[in-house]
Amino acid sequence: MNHNTLVDSKKWLSSAFKTSLKPTVAFAKLSINDFHYPKYFEYAITFLEYAQLMSQFLLFVPAIYQDPEFSDDIFVKHIIFGAKLLNPGSFLVNIEKNSTTTVVLIIVILSTLIKFLLFGYLVFISRVNWPGQTILVKAWKWIFRLQVRIIYALVTSFWVQIIISSSNDQNITLFGLSELPSILISSVLIGAEFILSFIILSYFTYVLPNKNVFSAKTNVLESTTFIQKVLIQVLQMAFASNSNSLGANWTFSIITFIVTVARIFYCCFTLPLYKTKALNFQSVMIALVSSLNIAFVFNTVLQAADSTHNIQFILIGWILVSIPGTKFALVVTDKIITLALSGSLIKTPELLVHKISLIKQLHKLKRLPCKSNDSYKLSYLLNLTIESNFSRLLNLDDDQKDLFDLDSKQNTNKAFTKYLEGLLQKMPKNALIKLYLAYYYGKKLHNYRNAIKLITELTKQNSTPSHINHLSAK
Numbered sequence: 507m508n509h510n511t512l513v514d515s516k517k518w519l520s521s522a523f524k525t526s527l528k529p530t531v532a533f534a535k536l537s538i539n540d541f542h543y544p545k546y547f548e549y550a551i552t553f554l555e556y557a558q559l560m561s562q563f564l565l566f567v568p569a570i571y572q573d574p575e576f577s578d579d580i581f582v583k584h585i586i587f588g589a590k591l592l593n594p595g596s597f598l599v600n601i602e603k604n605s606t607t608t609v610v611l612i613i614v615i616l617s618t619l620i621k622f623l624l625f626g627y628l629v630f631i632s633r634v635n636w637p638g639q640t641i642l643v644k645a646w647k648w649i650f651r652l653q654v655r656i657i658y659a660l661v662t663s664f665w666v667q668i669i670i671s672s673s674n675d676q677n678i679t680l681f682g683l684s685e686l687p688s689i690l691i692s693s694v695l696i697g698a699e700f701i702l703s704f705i706i707l708s709y710f711t712y713v714l715p716n717k718n719v720f721s722a723k724t725n726v727l728e729s730t731t732f733i734q735k736v737l738i739q740v741l742q743m744a745f746a747s748n749s750n751s752l753g754a755n756w757t758f759s760i761i762t763f764i765v766t767v768a769r770i771f772y773c774c775f776t777l778p779l780y781k782t783k784a785l786n787f788q789s790v791m792i793a794l795v796s797s798l799n800i801a802f803v804f805n806t807v808l809q810a811a812d813s814t815h816n817i818q819f820i821l822i823g824w825i826l827v828s829i830p831g832t833k834f835a836l837v838v839t840d841k842i843i844t845l846a847l848s849g850s851l852i853k854t855p856e857l858l859v860h861k862i863s864l865i866k867q868l869h870k871l872k873r874l875p876c877k878s879n880d881s882y883k884l885s886y887l888l889n890l891t892i893e894s895n896f897s898r899l900l901n902l903d904d905d906q907k908d909l910f911d912l913d914s915k916q917n918t919n920k921a922f923t924k925y926l927e928g929l930l931q932k933m934p935k936n937a938l939i940k941l942y943l944a945y946y947y948g949k950k951l952h953n954y955r956n957a958i959k960l961i962t963e964l965t966k967q968n969s970t971p972s973h974i975n976h977l978s979a980k
Contacts, residue, residue: 532632537650548719555655556791561589562738567749570817595663654703659735665692666739673746720784727778734765755806766799776856780863793835797828855936900925919950
């Protein structure tokens with residue numbers, strides 16, 4: 507392929523599908539490209555995402571943490587206060603109903619209005635293909651990243667509390683309106699937040715590796731946490747008048763436990779995040795959520811047996827389960843990572859693709875073990891394993907062994923491309939492998955002809971709109 511053909515192919519690739527997908531491709535480009543979290547900010551956001559979920563667990567049954575026997579306990583008081591900070595709508599019950607409530611709700615509604623106006627602005631400039639005002643685009647990129655993970659539950663906690671309070675005749679309504687209009691308006695606001703979050707999850711979740719620590723192969727893990735938050739809110743509203751009943755607690759415990767178990771199994775069989783440090787941190791957070799869920803299940807069992815059940819039991823049980831639980835989660839994660847490298851685990855597409863990022867990360871940590879870097883012993887041994895078995899790990903043929911050179915980016919990229927080509931032969935319809943291979947063809951090897959061919963195939967798979975948007979945006 508001569509230089510002119512190469513340039514023409516690259517230009518075609520960069521503008522691929524803009525006739526049929528121009529608005530969504532442009533929107534993805536504006537929302538995703540050239541944005542990276544500060545490293546430690548990513549950890550903070552992930553922590554808040556799961557802490558917010560755990561706070562919903564703790565606040566599900568107000569009768570438990572409002573029990574006079576325990577509500578004045580310093581430990582309980584601080585934990586519940588922290589939970590309410592992450593779900594600020596729960597403060598509405600305790601503040602002045604006429605003045606402060608009105609001011610708070612006006613602020614929340616104005617911020618929501620600004621957010622949706624900004625969303626509309628981005629949709630408009632995407633359609634007319636304008637670059638837009640830099641400050642507005644940057645503001646949207648922050649909202650885009652945080653909407654599903656934090657903003658949704660933060661904002662809707664107010665409207666959920668309005669619905670619960672209206673149903674319980676607590677005289678907390680929306681701007682003095684009667685019960686029915688308050689519930690209807692709050693439901694519409696919750697629905698708007700949900701639809702925006704759903705659109706972002708369904709069409710604009712970035713699935714290629716990037717500089718962000720918590721970059722992921724799929725949006726399933728994020729979606730699972732989001733769905734669990736939504737389900738808890740639905741259960742809160744459904745059992746507004748009898749949240750402390752045995753039936754409500756059993757329903758809550760079983761539904762949340764099913765989602766929690768599904769999240770654990772998904773993580774074990776896919777290793778959804780690319781970076782090993784992120785996987786370990788995510789494992790700890792998932793273990794904390796799972797431990798709290800188990801504590802609630804035991805609390806419900808005690809309630810069914812007419813035994814003592816209270817917020818102190820839940821918190822102490824959570825601590826006792828979480829200590830061994832987090833250690834076990836880290837051990838299991840390390841074991842799965844090792845098995846994913848060897849290929850002896852269940853061969854899901856996500857685990858097979860993960861082998862590439864794992865080899866890259868381990869090569870960067872190639873250091874001789876000594877007293878000053880004792881933590882690198884496992885990494886060093888795994889790196890030796892990679893160097894000794896590189897061709898076997900990537901299923902390379904004998905005539906391709908010359909590609910083994912981890913210090914040569916060109917040879918390594920060729921080896922990874924051969925590996926992905928082999929995976930695609932075994933799983934010809936898998937969108938993730940096609941996407942990843944197209945990325946290597948176009949970004950790493952500048953083989954735009956093959957990249958274009960794969961993108962064309964992906965456009966025919968209607969179930970993967972986000973894949974097309976992101977690869978086209980690249």
